[in-house]
Structure formats: structure tokens, C-alpha cells
Amino acid sequence: MLEIRDLRVSYGKELVLDGIDLDLKRGEALALVGESGAGKTTLGLSVMRLVEGQIRGNIRFDGIEMLKASEAELERIRWRRIAIAFQNANNVLNPVHSVLDQVTEPIVFHGLMDKYQARGRASTLLGYFGLASDRFNAYPHQLSGGEQQRVLLAMAISNYPELLILDEPLSALDATSRSEVGKLIKMDGDCTKLIATHDLDTASKLADRIAVLYGGKIVEEGQASQVLSRPRHPYTRALIRAYPNMTTVKDLQAIKEGLTRPGSGCPFHPRCTQTIDVCRTLAPETVTISDERKIACHRGGIITRLTTSSISKSFGLIRAVKSASLSIEAGETLALVGQTGSGKTTLARIIMGLCQPDSGTIYLDGAVANYSSKNFYQKVQMIFQNPGQSLSHRLSVLQAVTEPLDIQNIGDRAERRAKAMKVLGEMGLPQEENFLYRYPHHLSGGEMQRVAIARALIQDPVLLIADEPTAFLDASNQARILKQLLNLQEQRGLSMLYITHDIAAARKVSDRIAVMLEGSIIEEGPANEIVTAPHEPYTKRLICSASSLHSSQYSGIEQAPV
Numbered sequence: 001m002l003e004i005r006d007l008r009v010s011y012g013k014e015l016v017l018d019g020i021d022l023d024l025k026r027g028e029a030l031a032l033v034g035e036s037g038a039g040k041t042t043l044g045l046s047v048m049r050l051v052e053g054q055i056r057g058n059i060r061f062d063g064i065e066m067l068k069a070s071e072a073e074l075e076r077i078r079w080r081r082i083a084i085a086f087q088n089a090n091n092v093l094n095p096v097h098s099v100l101d102q103v104t105e106p107i108v109f110h111g112l113m114d115k116y117q118a119r120g121r122a123s124t125l126l127g128y129f130g131l132a133s134d135r136f137n138a139y140p141h142q143l144s145g146g147e148q149q150r151v152l153l154a155m156a157i158s159n160y161p162e163l164l165i166l167d168e169p170l171s172a173l174d175a176t177s178r179s180e181v182g183k184l185i186k187m188d189g190d191c192t193k194l195i196a197t198h199d200l201d202t203a204s205k206l207a208d209r210i211a212v213l214y215g216g217k218i219v220e221e222g223q224a225s226q227v228l229s230r231p232r233h234p235y236t237r238a239l240i241r242a243y244p245n246m247t248t249v250k251d252l253q254a255i256k257e258g259l260t261r262p263g264s265g266c267p268f269h270p271r272c273t274q275t276i277d278v279c280r281t282l283a284p285e286t287v288t289i290s291d292e293r294k295i296a297c298h299r300g301g302i303i304t305r306l307t308t309s310s311i312s313k314s315f316g317l318i319r320a321v322k323s324a325s326l327s328i329e330a331g332e333t334l335a336l337v338g339q340t341g342s343g344k345t346t347l348a349r350i351i352m353g354l355c356q357p358d359s360g361t362i363y364l365d366g367a368v369a370n371y372s373s374k375n376f377y378q379k380v381q382m383i384f385q386n387p388g389q390s391l392s393h394r395l396s397v398l399q400a401v402t403e404p405l406d407i408q409n410i411g412d413r414a415e416r417r418a419k420a421m422k423v424l425g426e427m428g429l430p431q432e433e434n435f436l437y438r439y440p441h442h443l444s445g446g447e448m449q450r451v452a453i454a455r456a457l458i459q460d461p462v463l464l465i466a467d468e469p470t471a472f473l474d475a476s477n478q479a480r481i482l483k484q485l486l487n488l489q490e491q492r493g494l495s496m497l498y499i500t501h502d503i504a505a506a507r508k509v510s511d512r513i514a515v516m517l518e519g520s521i522i523e524e525g526p527a528n529e530i531v532t533a534p535h536e537p538y539t540k541r542l543i544c545s546a547s548s549l550h551s552s553q554y555s556g557i558e559q560a561p562v
Helices: 040-048 071-077 099-109 117-129 145-156 177-189 200-206 224-229 236-243 279-282 344-351 374-379 396-409 413-425 446-458 475-492 503-509 527-532 539-546
Strands: 001-012 014-022 029-033 054-061 084-085 163-169 190-199 209-216 218-224 286-290 293-296 304-315 318-329 333-337 359-364 380-382 463-467 495-500 512-517 520-526
Touching: 001 040, 001 396, 014 040, 014 218, 029 200, 040 054, 040 084, 040 163, 040 190, 071 304, 084 145, 084 495, 099 117, 099 145, 145 163, 145 177, 177 200, 190 200, 200 224, 209 224, 209 236, 218 224, 218 236, 218 286, 236 318, 304 344, 318 333, 318 344, 318 359, 318 475, 318 495, 318 520, 333 344, 333 503, 344 463, 344 495, 374 380, 374 396, 380 446, 396 413, 413 446, 413 475, 446 475, 475 495, 475 503, 503 512, 503 527, 512 527, 512 539, 520 527, 520 539
Parallel strands: 029 190, 029 209, 084 163, 163 190, 333 495, 333 512, 380 463, 463 495
Antiparallel strands: 001 014, 001 054, 209 218, 218 293, 286 293, 304 318, 304 359, 512 520
């Protein structure tokens, strides 16, 4: 029904849409999602030829080239075959006419009914969208924002349009009304819908497909359920992480700062967690990566940072790790959860090259890990469980933090000191001389652990292995360090393997959880699914044993220690 090719819209020198290609089938609902300023509203207005800027490209509606249509043709199409429900009702509704008259007007104008019949249809539509009958003759200023939004929706569908453009259709409604009105919009299955929204919940409920806009370009497109459950572009994942919903267990994460339109390259590269040189100079082409999934990314979407394939390790007769396989994506946190002695630390030490596996392979960025290369230990660092044992008591804070740079011979003395100041600041630690020259025994447990983390970060690793990093700390310091790790992931794009016996902590920091028992990974999946619907009895016992997560849904499970 709708074909858009190479659509470019600019307001003066500002390019708002940059080469948009979209197809919309009859009866289909497509949601355009993205932050404010992404170009969603401009795209909807362009379809109706209502945009005020300069417009180039092709927009074909049911065989009609909209950008070449005459004003007479457009008048026959607008509000009849194509209708739009604008976001801001105050700028659309006429303040001197009742809302019933305003819904009646487009019906009469296009000659579908006489005035008497049109008023009847208008009344039916207003009631359909939940406006009380005693409000039909009210004026816009006498209605709430939610009531005005219902009027706009009634007006938009009054002439049985073939294509309905909805600009933030539910944003002005309360939660209950959003659910009710959303169902009503969804019920109109014959009408093709183009929905512009920043609300991922609206997109998931109303749309069959989702197109993600950033900087005037579509960066990802696919079936709504697939895009939201398994995003493949770093920006899509960042949007989902920042959006609160009732199934979220991980703390919300904002998108990395730097919302600008770069002069060249991928529009998202200043905020991306996996940027490489080509991203800064060349705009990526859109490619199909799977059935009906399209993505614009030089790296083919979110890359896999680490993979362990069938890792096994025995110490004498004890099999510490049994054919353990897991993977971690760029910018992702995987929590490895299990009781003491389950094999978590052994697997971490194997990944770090501190322990040789009996069998299996470790891959870093798609290649077999090369532990003889200095480059490996620049990319991968580990935070050990006991900071008192991981920091040398012969080194001051400054010496301990800069030692990895000394070993790798990176930078001169001034550059190493400046880098140390940066990472200490990121960890919320003082940068005064009297702190820099303290020794570990002068520090609190929380300060020692943050110094250990700063030491691990000073080489800008891409993967951080955190082995029970808060086990020796009080609750306040635990919360502080976990929040700082999340902030570092957001700003640096760190991948993290977070090892813990505490599933309550894991659910707050991880994207996915892997459960380990007697050397084997017995269950793995998104954190919210593992916490709310575990499959393995052992996982259920772990959850029941977390005092803050007791739930009636597990009341029949044995509450034995794990």
C-alpha cells in the first residue's frame, strides 16, 4: 500500500530524514520508534505532504506518487483515504467549535453522509473511544488532555481511512485509558497504520513491525516481537534498557551521552558501544540479517565479545567445570550464578588464562584467545573477590592503579598519572595527593575494591570479569559499587561477566543470567525470565533463598539452604 524510497527532508540546512526506505502492506501496522528528534513525526507528515521543509525522494500510496500529486488530488486523499491523529491536540482542535462538530466536519466535507448522519457517526465514534456523552458538545478547552486525544482519534477514523497515521496516539492517556484505547485501535484490523511513538509499550501492543529511527535513518527494522525481545542494533538495545516496564529486573540504564548529528559516518557512532574506524567515516548500508530483519550497522549488529565452547576442567578426581558454554555480547552483562564450589571462579580463571582447561576453546571477538599476546590483557581484565589479596601492600594507590600501564609500557609518566586520575574519578575516589600515596592497609574495604576496579579499567578493557566484587563489603558499599559498574557499562560499553552466589544482586545488574551447578551450566536466559519463570529446581531454590525475593509462586518449593 505504501512505498517510500530514498526520502530526504530538510529544514533549511538541517537534514531531518536521510534516505528512508519503507514498505507498508495493506492491513499492516508499522511503528516508528526512537528518541525525540529522530524524525518520526516528520516522516508521518511527509506521507500526507504536510511537511514544511524541503522534501525529496518517492512516496507512493496505492500507486499514487504523493510528491507529484496536485493539490486537488491531495485534497481528495487527505482525511479520506489517509488520515492523521496529531500528537498535540491543542494545536489541532478548533477552540470555537464543539468536539462533536469537529468530528462531523470531515465526514460532511468528503460527502460520505449528510450532516444528520455524520453527527450520528461522530457521536458513535466519540463513544467508541470512551468519551462521555455529556462531553460531546464541550469545547476543546473544557476537556482534559486525554479526552482531547480521544477526539483526535475519533476524527482520524471518521471517514474509514485506508491508511491511518498515529503520532504518539496514547501519550496523553493514563495507564488504564491507554490499555482501553490501544485495544480499540488494534481492533480496526482493516486499516493500515503508521504509528510514530517513543513508547515501546505502545509499539509492542499496536504494531506488527517496528522500524527504529536514529538521526534521520532507519537503523533496525523487523517483526515487533523479535525486535523488542532480541534487538540486534546497539541503539535498539539501549532504547529497551532505558524503558521501564513491569518485567524489568535490571536497573534502568540511560543511553551514553552525546546526542548529536555527526557530519559523517554512522549517525549513532558517537554514542555506540562498539564503534570502529569505519563507523566514523562511512554511513552503513541497510542489510537483511535474517527473515524480515534489517539492520544498518558496519559490524552486522551487536557483536559477540566472548564465547566459551565446551570448557571442562578437573582437579584430580574432582570435575570442577563440565562442558561449560556461554557467550557475552558487546556492552552486555552476563551474571554467572551458583553456590560456592559450583565452578564459577574456575571458569573465570580459565577465561583469563590463569588456569588451563582440559578441553574446550575460548574465543574473543570471534578469534581463538591468544594468551601470549599483550593485547589480550589490554582487552580483558578481572576484578578478584578479595581486594585485600589482589592489591600489593607494597604499592601505593597510584602505583597499584598505574602498574598495568608500566608493565605494558603504555604512555609516559604524566600520561599514566592522568589516566589514573580519570579512572579513580570514575570510581568516585579522591584524587588528592594524601589519598594517592596511601597504601591498601590505610583504606576501607569499599575503597580497596574501588581501587582494584580502577586498576582493572585503566587499560580500557572491552571485557571485565567481576568475581564476587562486593562479597566482602557492607550493603551500602555493595550498592555503590554495583551502580558504578552499571554506569561504566553505559559510558564505556563494557561487556561484563559478573560472578556471584547472590541472585538478588544478579537480577539488578545483568541482562542475562546463567546458573551453574556442580560445574555445569544448567539454565541460561534473559534475567527477567530466569527470575520470574525459572525451569530448574535448583534455580527456584536459589530464588527462594534470596530473602528479598520470597514469593508465593514458589511457596511449594523446599526452602532448604543452597
